[in-house]
Structure formats: structure tokens, C-alpha cells
Amino acid sequence: MQFKSGEDRGGDASPSVPLHSASLHGKGVLSSVLSIPRLRLGRRGRCCVYIRSSELTTITAHNLTHAFGPTEVLRDVSLTIEPGESVALVGPNGAGKTTLMRTLAGLLDPQGGRVELDGEDLQHVDRRQVARKLSVVPQARPQVFEFSALEVVLMGFHARSGRFSLPSKDQKTRALQAMERLEVAHLAERAASVLSGGELQRVLMARTMVTEADTWLLDEPTASLDLRHQVALLDRVSEHCAEGGSALAVLHDLALVDRYFDRVVVLDAGRAVADGPTASTLTESLLSEVFEVPLRGGTVAGRKVWVVE
């Protein structure tokens, strides 16, 4: 099915493809792996090595533009997210972050420019194929209310096994394991409609985890989470990227951005005004200008913190 440019598909993408990757941690592994085609040295000294195969996804946005009525929301936005990259998307309210995420997911067709998934125009890629490569944790509560929490997580398998097939025992086990990982397994039988905001957010993240999609598009995935669960969720994102997957995540907490993301894209009034390594890109002057408050950066216990002057 083809959609017209600018058409909003609604809904959210989901799930799957096994990774052919290897991740190695610590020193002493370099010499043994130099023949492997892709090598990424993560932050905090982590060494991740992965094999670039056709099954690892690269997503590229070329000169995206979009307007809602007279309001231009995306203006000539270009970016590429390659396997292994963890990228944070930051910017003020209304900057266009969710619109960009939805466009990258193929849920909203851009009015100008295009999104490519592994070199193919996203508009021409079968939705199920998209769902095998990209998984979305949306900002808004999706329509999952008539389902139990476990059933929501099991939806992560739809891209591979089909929407109407019954979940296998193995799929249920894997769904529960992902839920345990995010401490929501005890809520498996509870209706999604009664979950708290933070519980639902972790259930939706568990759904993304079971998809095995290479690229995770996470729109404020920590917005409703307490500190412990923020750390647990972002640790999982880091592991995913260390295994050769990739993530683009909208975050407002700049300390978390600094701690967990190698690269940051700053969106301001629909334009990508900065894109680069987190430590060198997030400067006091840039952030103060974009957020229109005087910000000072400092270090506490070896971690970057930002305070309003």
C-alpha cells in the first residue's frame, strides 16, 4: 500500500531480525579482532566490535521538511544512524523531535526529503519489513488498553510471526524475560489500561526488546521512570548498541544524555543545529542559546551535570 507524501499513518511501528554481532568488553581484545570489518570504541573504555552484515540497519534522513498547516516543524533535517550508534535527540518543547521520530519510523510521510532504510526509500519498504528493522517506543500512550501487559509485549513478535498467530511457548518465555529485565513481569496479567505511566513505559520497552529490531526509536523513554528504572532502561539501550544495534532517543535530561549517548543531535525550531560527539557538542553556549536559559556545565563524581545559572 502506498501513502501520499505528508500523510499520517498513525499507529506505531514494531519489530525483528537476529543480530549477527559480537561485543567484547575490556582491554586486550583489539589485536584479536582487527580483521573484523567494523570496530567501535565506546565511551567509558568499552570496546565493541561487530560485524557489518546486510542484517544490521542504517537509517538515513535526507533533507526532511514537514509543516502542520502554516507551521514549519522540520526544516531540512538530515542525519544518519549507523549500527552500533547510540544517539540522543535533544531540544526544547515543540522543536519537532516527535515529528522527526515519527517520520523516521515511517508513521508520518515527510513533505520534503526522504528517509532511507538500508539505502531504500522508506515509503517503498513493506511495513512488515520496516517493523523487523525498526522498533518504536512512542511518547503518547498507544491504544493497548484492551490487552494485558504480557499481550502488549507479545505484540513485539508480530513482525515475524504475523498479527493473528498464537504466541509460542518460547515467545512467552522471552517476553517474560524481557519484562523481568525491566521489573514488570509481576504485572504480566494486569490490563494495560490500569498500568501507571512508568509501568506502561517499561512494558513498551520490553515489547521493543523482544522485537530484535536493529534500530530503536525511543521517544522520551525515561519520561515517567524513577531514577533506578531510568538507569535500568538506558543500560539496556547501551547493551543493545554494544551488540551492534542502534538507538535514537529523545531525552530532556542532559546528564543522562552525557552518560549514555555517544552522539547527540540538537533540534531547535525544526532545524538540526548540532550533531556530534556528546561531550564536545553539548556546550554551555549552545545549550543556553537553544533552551533560552543560562546553563552552566560542571562535574560531580566524574559525571557531567548541568545547572541553570
Ligand SMILES: Nc1ncnc2c1ncn2[C@@H]1O[C@H](COP(=O)(O)OP(=O)(O)OP(=O)(O)O)[C@@H](O)[C@H]1O
Ligand atoms: N498533528 C499535528 N497537527 C498540528 N500540529 C502538530 C501536530 N503534531 C505536532 N504538531 C506541532 O508541531 C510542533 C512540534 O511538535 P513535536 O511533538 O514534534 O515537538 P517535540 O519537540 O517533540 O516537543 P516536546 O518536547 O514537547 O515533546 C509543535 O508545535 C506541535 O504543536
